[in-house]
Amino acid sequence: MSAVMLATRIFYNYFSVEILFGVKDHFGKDTDAAVKEISRILRGGMLRE
Numbered sequence: 534m535s536a537v538m539l540a541t542r543i544f545y546n547y548f549s550v551e552i553l554f555g556v557k558d559h560f561g562k563d564t565d566a567a568v569k570e571i572s573r574i575l576r577g578g579m580l581r582e
Contacts, residue, residue, distance in 0.1 A: 540575055547571065 547567065550556050560567040 536575075543571060543575070544568075 547560075550559055551564070558564070558567075560570075562570070
């Protein structure tokens, strides 16, 4: 349950900034690329392989 809550909060925050404040691509990359990167980090962690 904690993992689901964490993922939800991360994506909620990302899209809140984009939608509510109108800040597009605030990670410096398009939305698809940012979502893929966030997903990869959530699945595999932040450490190098």
